[in-house]
Amino acid sequence: MTDFKQAFEKLRSALPIETGNYPYVCARVKAKKRLLLAREMYMRYLQMGITEIARSIGEGQYAEELVILGTKYRGVDLIEMATRNNLAKVFTQIFEFSEGNLRTMISRYLDRYDVKNIKSLLRGRFCEATNEEIWETIIPAGSFTTEYLQKLLELETIDKIVDGLEGTIYWESLKQVDEEVKESGSLAPFEDALSHRYYSFLLEAVPPTTEPNLRFRRFIGREIDILNLKTLLRVRFEEAELERDVFIAGGLEIPKADLNDMIETPMNQLEAELKGTTYASVLLPVLKDIEQKGLNEAVRVLEKFILMWASKHSHIHPLSILPVLDYFARKEREVENIRIIARGKHEGLSTDVIKELLVI
Amino acid sequence: MALDIGSGIVALAAAIAMAGSAMATAWAEKVVGAAAVGAMAENEALFGKGIVFMVLPETIVLFGFAIAFLLLSKIT
Amino acid sequence: MCRVLIVGPHDSLDPTVDALYSLEVLHILDFLEEDETFKMGKPSAKSASASDSLIKLRSISSILELDELKEKKEVPVEGDVGGKITSLELQISDEDNARKKIESRISAIDLRIKSLEPFSNFPLTLELYSGYDSLQVFTGRVSKGLEGLSGVVKSFELFGHEKFIALFVPKGKASNVQSFLSDRGFVAVDVPEGKGLPSSIIKKLKTEKKGLEKRLEKSQETLNTLREKHAHFLLSAEDFLSIEVEKAEAPLRCCTTEHSFALDGWIPTERYDEVKAGLDRIGTLYVEKIEEEEEESPVLLDNPEPVSRVEFLIHMFSTPDSDELDPTPIVFFVFPLFFGFMIGDIGYGVMMMVLALALQSKLKGMPDFRNLMLIMFWGGLFALFFGLFVFGDAFGIPIFEHMEVQFGFITLKFPLFEKLHDVVNLLLLSIVAAFIHLGIGYVFGFINEVKHNKRHALAKVGWISVLIGFFTLIIVMAYMRDYPPSVATFFVELPQTVGQTIGLNIAFPADWGLVLGGWTISYIAIIFLVVGIIFLVVGEGPLGVVETISLLANMVSYARLAGVAVAKGATANAFNSMLLPWFLGGGIVGLVIGGVFLVLSHLVVFVLGAISSGIQAIRLNYVEFFLKFFKGNGLKFKPFGKAETVSKEV
Structure with missing residues (x-):
């Protein structure tokens, strides 16, 4: 009986048929996309004060959060909390109304917030931040419930947090590099292990059976490329010694083996090697100034590249995971933009400087 | 009213035309309806557009209805 | 609509905004394109x-x-x-x-009580469950009895025996006991933290x-x-x-320079003087009308009462563009007409009218809902009309059996059509409705297009010709059968009847056609179709030919009018024939029970009928009718003022 069931499952996963309520989810996500802030709203926000921005976002998508938090927080904090809670709420909601394999893919994609949150918790403990400070960086949009995250926050040491993750898919991977962390005194092995685990788990859930799924896999591959490139630049820039495997397998254009070689190659040869990839057009111009200007510009262009790629591909298959991905990316960007404006106003930056920082 | 074999076959044909087109409509409306409800859940103002798209496939069943009707007129 | 520009120094911005706000006429065009000199204002x-x-x-x-x-x-x-x-x-x-x-x-507290409750029956304090060197404690639920436990372990202490147990055994025997317990469906329950006797806690x-x-x-x-x-x-x-x-925050919508501001927007032309007078009172302002194509102006649908009550149905689809005809008057008439035709019953019509009146007075605060009730009343009136004069039905019961009434020189038979027996006539009536409704649609389309694209306008003429062709084709096909349905006869003989009254002898040559398998394909229809298709090819290109089939589909689509009418009539009739004999012939018991069922069943027919008729009637307007001429996507006129601000909250 189980053999039969397994055979059936195998057959089903090989067929180019996906289970999932695509029409409902995609239409709903498209409607949500129309609610996102338009360009002119950002222009208005640039002219407004912080309370006015808070009120204005509270008249749109963020109404519920503003009503709940309006008496508890003020100013920038109010905006940050409201946007964070809203992001978590909306993403969780999309996960909840999806079905079938679409649901699995969405949930695995959203697991990145679990990874982010674990990293924030570990980093927070590592630099001895207060619980409030750490909590502000947590975004409960993944599979971990707020209660669970709060429980993890209560744990006093890094070891306890790792043990507290027992039962999740990350525990084993973290345990494996435990010794290494203790020896090196850096969290990097933990962070790499988390990313590795996340991407392999995500790829498992996306069978390469349909055209949109193939695109999704390519999207993940690009994301891995970009993560690897960022790591590569960081390693080269900081001239760090490497004893471990820092790169993630599964990149689309740059294989892992090549990356390990690229650490040592001189700059002009590196440029030549990158020339064959699609990242060359955006990366090479900024690579020249990297010695003077630092890494940030290069990291920004790479991040923007992946966003543009996602939105370009969202229209090709209207009933697939792709529009959902595009929405996730846009919504994240919106929240990020609102926070940049609010924080910029708070720090007293000029309108033009803030405008430069936005990605619209 | 006793029917001969030929009339029986015509009646069956009418039934198939009706059933087939009705099922096709149902399937199409399921897809469109799900999308329409999804869009309306976010924005109630989409009701008008939603209903337009939702009922478009109904025409399929009307074709079936017309064909079935023409077929049935052969019997009498 | 006319476009106005209001320019003034910064210090007169506030009074300007106040004045405009109270006038509630200006649809502000937000300023968006910033550059070095022209900036968005600050709140x-x-x-x-x-x-x-x-x-x-x-x-x-x-x-x-x-x-x-x-x-x-x-x-x-x-x-x-x-x-x-x-x-x-x-x-x-x-x-x-x-x-x-x-x-x-x-x-x-509730959680704590819940966790303590299973332990409350045992006379042990919470401390006693742990802290032993030689004893292992099992606490939890079991699904079977624990007979045979003494075979596994000799010395033990057991509290409780069914469902929830606490079992103390020597550590050495713990694994044996564990497997014994798991065979009996043991699920461990942790001992709650704390001290003291559970029941007293x-x-x-x-x-x-x-x-x-x-x-x-x-x-x-x-x-x-x-x-x-x-x-x-x-x-x-x-x-x-x-x-x-x-x-x-109005300044955010203005264009400002170092010393002055400019507000740009639309106002209804007839109120321009009023606005100008109001703004001139402030003094330092410069107000001017800009010559501008009306095409970009926002749209304020402007219909007299009670036609304006159905405007919301139009907005629900899309706001008409500024140079498009407003279809509200047609919808105001056609929607209730179709609705009434599908219901077509005196009883349901009266119920609908009463219900609409009753609900309308209760819902003062919801304008759209009140408008809907008005349409429902209007639809009920039509249903009553169709029920009385066409179908002769009250709750599915025929009220006149083949009555003949003499109106002057015309003899009218009542009912005109019987829902359940004249299906062919009802279908033909649907086609007639399609012909008239779609015809109006194409005429509207022609008027809309003739202003900017003569070729598209030509295509609309082609469409009208194709429509006439299809209509003629269908009517003649029906007329040339052995038993021509009365609707077909009426239309074929219409030219003759009209001719007689004005003293001409004209007749429609219905038999001039190609006979194919018992059906007559009228040559006149073919002429109209061919001419129409030629126009279409000129106006819209060769693909227009394929599109003609979609028009036929649209016409067939109106068969839903007959479909719903017949289906509703049949359901009501079925309930009647089941329950009426019971109601009338069953004595007191039958009277009561049959009556209750009769009322319930008619309520079901009424509610389902009202919903499906409503949806179908609106669909015929939205899909078949609007798509012939209506592009929509107009900008709804939203004047800067209190009504807009306050309604935004809802």
């Missing part, structure tokens, strides 16, 4: 504090559940509004926090809970009094502050 100083108050106010309104308030009373909002709101916020959010704390404490917790519940009640009462006292103030203050903010 005025009032806006920050008003925004702050509004954020707080909306929070406390939600705590007090003000949206559930039935009626709204305007209260004057004066003095230090911000201060008042801040102090209210303090009181209310304190009380709310206290309430939440109590609530979470209560749920914590529970007792203590219960008294604490009682106290908390009392405090909760009190807290709720305080909130209720606060709500009663301040509700109307808060609602009025929200409107007041929203207006304040809307005005204070």
Whole structure:
């Protein structure tokens, strides 16, 4: 009986048929996309004060959060909390109304917030931040419930947090590099292990059976490329010694083996090697100034590249995971933009400087 | 009213035309309806557009209805 | 609509905004393209504090559940509004926090009691369950009895025997006992933390809970009094502050330079003088009409009462563009006509009218719903009309059996059509409806297109010709059968009848056609079709030919009118033939039970019929009719003013 069931499952996963309520989810996500802030709203926000921005976002998508938090927080904090809670709420909601394999893919994609949150918790403990400070960086949009995250926050040491993750898919991977962390005194092995685990788990859930799924896999591959490139630049820039495997397998254009070689190659040869990839057009111009200007510009262009790629591909298959991905990316960007404006106003930056920082 | 074999076959044909087109409509409306409800859940103002798209496939069943009707007129 | 530009120095911006706000006529075009000289304005100083108050106010309104308030009373909002709101916020959010704390404490107590309850039957304190060197303790649920336990372990102490147990055994035997227990469906339950006897802890917790519940009640009462006292103030203050903010943020919609501002927008032409006079009073302003194509102007549908009541149906689809014909009057007439045809029953029609009247007076606060009720009333009237004069049905019961009435020289048979027997005629009537409705659609399309694209307008003429062709084809096919349906006969003989009255002898050559398998394909229809298709090819290109099939599909689509009418009639009839004999012939019992069932079944037919007829009637307008001429996507006219600000909140 189980053999039969397994055979059936195998057959089903090989067929180019996906289970999932695509029409409902995609239409709903498209409607949500129309609610996102338009360009002119950002222009208005640039002219407004912080309370006015808070009120204005509270008249749109963020109404519920503003009503709940309006008496508890003020100013920038109010905006940050409201946007964070809203992001978590909306993403969780999309996960909840999806079905079938679409649901699995969405949930695995959203697991990145679990990874982010674990990293924030570990980093927070590592630099001895207060619980409030750490909590502000947590975004409960993944599979971990707020209660669970709060429980993890209560744990006093890094070891306890790792043990507290027992039962999740990350525990084993973290345990494996435990010794290494203790020896090196850096969290990097933990962070790499988390990313590795996340991407392999995500790829498992996306069978390469349909055209949109193939695109999704390519999207993940690009994301891995970009993560690897960022790591590569960081390693080269900081001239760090490497004893471990820092790169993630599964990149689309740059294989892992090549990356390990690229650490040592001189700059002009590196440029030549990158020339064959699609990242060359955006990366090479900024690579020249990297010695003077630092890494940030290069990291920004790479991040923007992946966003543009996602939105370009969202229209090709209207009933697939792709529009959902595009929405996730846009919504994240919106929240990020609102926070940049609010924080910029708070720090007293000029309108033009803030405008430069936005990605619209 | 006793029917001969030929009339029986015509009646069956009418039934198939009706059933087939009705099922096709149902399937199409399921897809469109799900999308329409999804869009309306976010924005109630989409009701008008939603209903337009939702009922478009109904025409399929009307074709079936017309064909079935023409077929049935052969019997009498 | 005419476009106006208002320019003035910065210090007259505030009075300008005030003046325009009270006039409620200007549809502001937001300024977007910033450059070196022309900048978006900054909100005025009032806006920050008003925004702050509004954020707080909306929070406390939600705590007090003000949206559930039935009626709204305007209260004057004066003095230090911000201060008042801040102090209210303090009181209310304190009380709310206290309430939440109590609530979470209560749920914590509930959880604790639940975890302690299974242990409360055993005479052991919580400390006694742990801390042994030589004893292993099993606590949990079992699904089977524990007979045979003494075979596994000799010395043990067992509390409870069914369902929930606590078992003390020597450590050495623990694994044996474990496997014994798991065979009996053992599920471990952790011993709750703490000290003391579970039953007495529970007792203590219960008294604490009682106290908390009392405090909760009190807290709720305080909130209720606060709500009663301040509700109307808060609602009025929200409107007041929203207006304040809307005005204070008007500069964001202006174009400003170092010293001056400019506001750009549309106003209805007939109110221009009024606006000009109002603004001239401020003095330092420069107001001018700009010559502009009307095409880009926002649209204010302007229909007389009661036609304007169905405008919302148009907006629900899309607002017409400024140079498109407004289809409201047609929909106002056609929607209830179709609706009434599908219901076509005296009984249901009267029920509909009564219901609509009753609901209308109850729903004063919901304008769209009231409008819907008006349409329902109007539809009910048509249903009554069709029921009386066409179908002769009341609750599915035929009211006249083949009655003949003499009107002057015309003899009319009643009912004109029987729903269940004249299906062919009903279908033909649907085609007639399609012909007229779609014809109007194409005429509208022609008028809309002739202004900018002559070729598209030509295509519309082609469409009309194709429509006439299809109509003729269908009517003639029906007429040339052995038993021509009366509707077909009427239309084929119409030219003759008309000719006779004006003294001409003309007749429609219905038999001039190609006979194919018993059907006659009229040559006249073919001529119209061919001419139409030629026009289409010229106007829209060769693909237009394929498109003609879609027109046929559209015409067939109107068969839903007949379909719903027949289906409803048949259902009502079926219920009647099942239940009426019972109702009339079953004595008292039959009278009561049959009556109840009869009422219920007709209610079902009524509700389902009303819903499906409504949806189908609106669909025929939206899909078949509108798509012939209506592009929509117009900008709805939204004047800067109180009505817009306040309605935005909902």
